Amino acid sequence: MNQNEPILRMRGITKSFGPVSVLKGVDFEAHLGEVTALVGDNGAGKSTLVKCIGGTYSIDAGDYLFEGRPVKVHGPRDSAALGIEIVYQDLALCDNLDIVQNMFLGREQLNLVRTLDEPSMERLAGETLASLSVRTVSSVRQKVASLSGGQRQTVAIAKAVLWNSKVVILDEPTAALGVAQTAEVLRLVRNLADQGLAVILISHNMNDVLQVSDRIAALYLGQMAALVKRSEVTHTQIVELITAGRSGNLGLPLSTTLSSNGAAL
């Protein structure tokens, strides 16, 4: 299933906000059919990296390669055009609209007389949810206000895959969920990758990361400490990569972590 050529590759990405250097030459890649977990402590630069991929932030230096070609991404529209969708933590759903209306928000389909084509939108929404094996939603005409946290997450993810997207980035999708709902969302995340999408999962929860990811990318103070296969690391090693930037022979050279620590302090 794994392909050698990553669909998304970031090379030597740097990003500063004034004097604060947030990303210091980060390499990152995501493959079709795989879940790549992006882990790191608060302030490691996870959100900044994701916003650079999504086009919210422009990169200072480095290469942005999509399907092997260098691309310029200047805004969210550019990344969406490439097929990159980001599901933010606050989901951005309208409580007063139903599931179909939310999934097509801003991209409503029109019929011949330029009015909303509700039947075809309803059918597509239903098919998308079914293709993700979503069974927790009883009706696509339910208002989002009446949904549980897990169901909302499901709708937000379904919204992201509705548009033939190739890369889906999920920002802490299980952060506020209970046990059963977390399991459901993780199943959905795995399902997306199995359908051939490249999934980037940002998470603080080691259990989630270990359970669903194929690769793990650990950021440490703006540097990519390691980008390794899930099968090659243990729970302890990941925690060390997150907290110290290195673990055994993995991670950043000792001198780099010390100097970075010093700079940060």
Add this chain to the structure above:
Amino acid sequence: MSEMTDSRAGAAPVVTAAVPRSLGESFYNYRQRVRTGEIGALPAVIGIVLLLIIFSFAQTGFLSLSSFISILQESAPTITLAMGLVFVLLLGEIDLSAGVVGSTAAAFGAILSVKHGIAWPLAIIGAAAFGAVAGSLLGWLRARIGIPSFVVTLAAFISFQGAQILVIGSSSGQVSIGDKILLQLDNGRLSPVLGWVYLVIAVVAYTAVKLMQVNGRRRQGLASEPMSLLVLRIGALIVGGAIFVYFCNVDEALTWQQRQGIHIRGVPWVVPIIAAMLVVLSFALDKTRYGRHVYAVGGNDEAARRAGIPVRLIRTSVFVICSTMAAFSGLFLASELNGVNTQEGGGNVLLLAVAAAVIGGTSLMGGRGRVVDAVLGGLALAILQYGMSNLIKGGNASAYQYIITGIVLLLAAAVDALSRHAGRSTS
């Protein structure tokens, strides 16, 4: 990992809307919706029925034809104003100036007609254009400059009272309408035949639209409403409409008047006019991309912005619609009062319209409301006011009317607030 990958696509049935298959089921679904807080216009409908029962017991002759027609005509300005306000309220905004802007626009139209001899259609268009320009100014101040709508429209409420005096000309303090059509906007009655013609048009159009909807869903392989419910709805429209037109066509003129060719009969003009406005505005809200975006901005403007919706343009547009509808409302009011004076549109005209929308089920917090709310709420309010004005007599009559109307508004807002709690998910 294997236990996670075995759930494959295809095996799962397509998730679709839980569409009722029978009459009983659709009734059950409606009860469920009410229970989860989507009460819509239910309080207004119950209110209308209750008020009619109370007033008909409290005073003999309340359920007469003349009071029925009066209520319809007196409710027209409030309903029209409230229809425009629904758009503003959907975004969680408020337009305190709509009443005054409407009457200033009507004064502008009246001056065009009286002083410049301009034909009535152009005078109406002139008034509407005045409203649209005023609305775009308000919308610009709110959406581009970012002043809260409460402040923008409070300032406009004060300033436009001055503008209204200037437009009318301070010497007389009143511009009387001479044009017959403009005068009859609120008071006119259709000929009996025309009343029936409009009813037939309404029934045919409604049936056609509903059948097209059913057909559209069938083509996508989706379940649609049971036919029995559709037949029931059309049947109710025919029976209700026929009873309505029949009673409106009863001649109230005395026998000697009728001998001289004087008739007091026919469906009031306001009924087809408001019905047309209701259809056009409801269509805009429910069936167009624009309407969907209005609801989206009202529900979560950040989500709307991320979805690429031009939030500021939408915010500006609702003020334009509101002020334009206010102009039509001002024209109805001018017709009812035979002209525009410098005080018209002030006082509690605007607040009654807000009350009408809220009583009808439109939320003050934004995101929830329909144009039909304005009609039902406006009717409920008109019945209440008409009934009280006949029932409560004496020196303090108007005092009690104000108090009761205020309490009704509070009740409606309380229902809104409580239903929002009920609708919130608990898990």
